Amino acid sequence: MKQQKYQVLKQYFGYDSFREGQEELIDTILQGRDVFGIMPTGAGKSLCYQIPALMFKGITLVVSPLISLMKDQVAALNQAGVYAAYLNSSLTQGQYFKALEFAKAGKYKIIYVAPERLLTESFLNFAMYADISFLSIDEVHCVSQWGQDFRPSYLKIIDFLQRLPKRPVVGAFTATATAAVRDDVMRILQLKNPKVVTTGFDRKNLSFSVKTGKDKDRELLSVIEEHGDDSGIIYCITRKLVEEVYEKLQKRGLSVSKYHAGLSDEERRNNQDDFIYDRKQLMVATNAFGMGIDKPDVRFVVHYNMPKNMESYYQEAGRAGRDGEEAECILLYSAQDVHVNQFFIDNNRENEELSDAELEAVKEKDRERLKKMTYYCYTGDCLRRYMLNYFGEYAPAYCGKCSNCLTNFEEVDVTKYARIILCCIEESRERFGQTVILETIHGSQSEKLKKNRMMDNSYFGTARDVTMERLKQIMKHLLASNYLTQTDDGYAVLKLTELSYDITVKGEQILLKLPKQKEITSYTNGVQLKKGGTKAYRNVAAGNSNPRLYESLRSLRNELARELNVPAYVVFTDRSLLEMSTFLPKTKEEMLAINGVAQAKYERFGKEFLREIQRYCEENEVDAKPAMAKSKYRWK
Numbered sequence: 001m002k003q004q005k006y007q008v009l010k011q012y013f014g015y016d017s018f019r020e021g022q023e024e025l026i027d028t029i030l031q032g033r034d035v036f037g038i039m040p041t042g043a044g045k046s047l048c049y050q051i052p053a054l055m056f057k058g059i060t061l062v063v064s065p066l067i068s069l070m071k072d073q074v075a076a077l078n079q080a081g082v083y084a085a086y087l088n089s090s091l092t093q094g095q096y097f098k099a100l101e102f103a104k105a106g107k108y109k110i111i112y113v114a115p116e117r118l119l120t121e122s123f124l125n126f127a128m129y130a131d132i133s134f135l136s137i138d139e140v141h142c143v144s145q146w147g148q149d150f151r152p153s154y155l156k157i158i159d160f161l162q163r164l165p166k167r168p169v170v171g172a173f174t175a176t177a178t179a180a181v182r183d184d185v186m187r188i189l190q191l192k193n194p195k196v197v198t199t200g201f202d203r204k205n206l207s208f209s210v211k212t213g214k215d216k217d218r219e220l221l222s223v224i225e226e227h228g229d230d231s232g233i234i235y236c237i238t239r240k241l242v243e244e245v246y247e248k249l250q251k252r253g254l255s256v257s258k259y260h261a262g263l264s265d266e267e268r269r270n271n272q273d274d275f276i277y278d279r280k281q282l283m284v285a286t287n288a289f290g291m292g293i294d295k296p297d298v299r300f301v302v303h304y305n306m307p308k309n310m311e312s313y314y315q316e317a318g319r320a321g322r323d324g325e326e327a328e329c330i331l332l333y334s335a336q337d338v339h340v341n342q343f344f345i346d347n348n349r350e351n352e353e354l355s356d357a358e359l360e361a362v363k364e365k366d367r368e369r370l371k372k373m374t375y376y377c378y379t380g381d382c383l384r385r386y387m388l389n390y391f392g393e394y395a396p397a398y399c400g401k402c403s404n405c406l407t408n409f410e411e412v413d414v415t416k417y418a419r420i421i422l423c424c425i426e427e428s429r430e431r432f433g434q435t436v437i438l439e440t441i442h443g444s445q446s447e448k449l450k451k452n453r454m455m456d457n458s459y460f461g462t463a464r465d466v467t468m469e470r471l472k473q474i475m476k477h478l479l480a481s482n483y484l485t486q487t488d489d490g491y492a493v494l495k496l497t498e499l500s501y502d503i504t505v506k507g508e509q510i511l512l513k514l515p516k517q518k519e520i521t522s523y524t525n526g527v528q529l530k531k532g533g534t535k536a537y538r539n540v541a542a543g544n545s546n547p548r549l550y551e552s553l554r555s556l557r558n559e560l561a562r563e564l565n566v567p568a569y570v571v572f573t574d575r576s577l578l579e580m581s582t583f584l585p586k587t588k589e590e591m592l593a594i595n596g597v598a599q600a601k602y603e604r605f606g607k608e609f610l611r612e613i614q615r616y617c618e619e620n621e622v623d624a625k626p627a628m629a630k631s632k633y634r635w636k
């Protein structure tokens with residue numbers, strides 16, 4: 001089974017390894033037990049049901065709320081050589097019955113179905129007699145009224161399940177983690193002893209920043225410019241602003257589309273497709289542009305305004321970098337944003353069924369959430385940590401790539417001071433506590449030091465050039481990492497440990513992430529090691545050995561995608577092209593070792609790309625390819 005699972009992963013999806021949570025979910029489903037997968041956007045939930053679907057004997061039904069989402073997933077599966085179809089209102093009557101006929105004939109392994117179809121006579125007519133092994137419910141939070149996207153038709157799922165002659169295995173998937181939603185899913189869908197798998201919410205490939213400058217347009221333009229031709233989404237708080245920002249960008253000749261609830265259905269659909277199919281590079285939108293946008297290669301999401309709460313922010317920002325490559329999430333904050341959100345809260349009449357008291361309670365909660373969102377824009381702490389803490393997860397104080405970590409923290413080499421501390425303790429024969437030692441090396445003139453003749457210690461005053469605060473931080477680190485201990489007899493006397501000698505004798509280096517020091521400049525040994533900054537995808541691309549080949553593979557890919565009328569990533573992802581242009585595969589085997597190149601895709605497109613690579617190699621007299629290094633997907 002294990003072997004087979006990996007084979008399917010490689011053959012159909014072209015990947016070598018699973019991401020966190022995927023394997024556990026797949027194994028459980030294959031054992032016939034229900035699952036409930038709670039994983040952040042971009043974690044790879046689709047594979048968790050698609051792989052079992054390919055391995056089960058019978059059919060897999062996937063309930064999904066959005067037409068566009070189904071369409072793209074089915075297109076991607078078809079390209080991968082899987083027989084899949086969708087049944088929703090975008091099909092004409094004729095197409096729908098044709099598809100059902102094929103379904104009855106057992107032509108499809110995976111069928112995506114809109115929830116409102118489940119209880120229709122025609123669909124039941126098929127489902128009652130079909131061999132359904134597995135029912136997967138995507139975006140399962142739609143079943144809950146607590147979620148942001150409640151869809152009453154999701155309530156039909158349980159009815160449907162109960163009508164089936166044999167209950168299939170049920171899998172539920174969502175990125176929404178709140179307890180209320182979780183309880184609703186379990187209760188309403190009556191999952192049977194499900195294995196609940198929750199992966200961390202941290203998205204390491206995303207870097208977060210908040211900008212509070214006055215001129216939002218200038219900030220926005222500089223982000224866009226920095227990103228070259230990367231895809232990006234710009235969220236605005238109102239339709240009116242969407243129109244304004246859209247105009248401004250268009251006037252500058254940028255490739256931009258727009259999306260909000262004021263546009264006609266058709267216009268929205270077209271604009272969304274323009275963006276997903278890479279006909280337009282930028283999308284300016286309200287939060288109506290959202291669920292179901294699983295374009296994997298969005299490289300940046302700019303919030304032109306602060307959204308109403310952290311949940312919305314994380315969800316929207318999370319649409320960046322679903323492919324696991326580096327991506328940026330930038331929030332442009334102004335005080336005005338708070339007022340607009342407050343106005344929305346005060347005038348919230350969304351739910352007419354609520355009594356006045358209930359409505360007031362809802363508003364109170366919303367105000368509280370808005371406050372937390374506002375703090376996010378003001379905090380000097382690590383943004384990633386703030387966010388993860390908000391969602392109830394632990395996180396270290398320094399992520400090293402958010403705007404706060406990059407401006408408020410620095411990595412410093414404190415080896416010199418660590419040595420001074422340890423040596424001073426040793427010379428004074430391990431008789432003192434923290435205060436005496438720190439005051440000694442800092443060169444204090446206290447009575448206590450005089451009494452203990454610490455002025456004679458050869459380390460007296462040798463750490464004068466740093467603040468006491470920093471010395472305390474270093475001391476804390478030495479204690480926490482067992483380079484030092486304290487006696488616990490009430491006096492807390494410092495004692496050396498075996499590890500102390502790693503620093504004093506063996507010369508181990510101690511690097512610490514510390515809040516930036518503003519006042520002291522003569523910090524001789526404090527070398528700043530990291531510049532930081534986020535990496536735009538094109539910088540990664542520029543780092544490969546053949547950027548020109550990368551560009552021509554990209555145009556080949558885009559051309560093919562246009563011909564087939566599928567999004568570009570459905571042909572090959574940027575990552576695949578990047579690897580091709582770096583490793584220069586020459587044979588089928590070498591091509592199959594490229595990340596994202598599966599059997600079926602190789603058969604469809606492989607030769608053309610091999611030819612292009614060969615042509616490039618000949619024209620540029622590039623020698624035998626460098627050793628083929630198997631890439632690891634950079635997710636962890």
Ligand code: ADP
Binds near residue numbers: 018
């Ligand atoms: P989710 O539904 O959880 O938001 P998706 O299922 O849309 O995420 O997956 C996001 C992206 O990650 C897709 O482009 C998918 O092909 C890719 N992906 C999923 N699993 C893996 C894996 N094991 N290795 C590499 N890429 C993966």
Ligand code: MG
Binds near residue numbers: 045138294
């Ligand atoms: Mg999904």
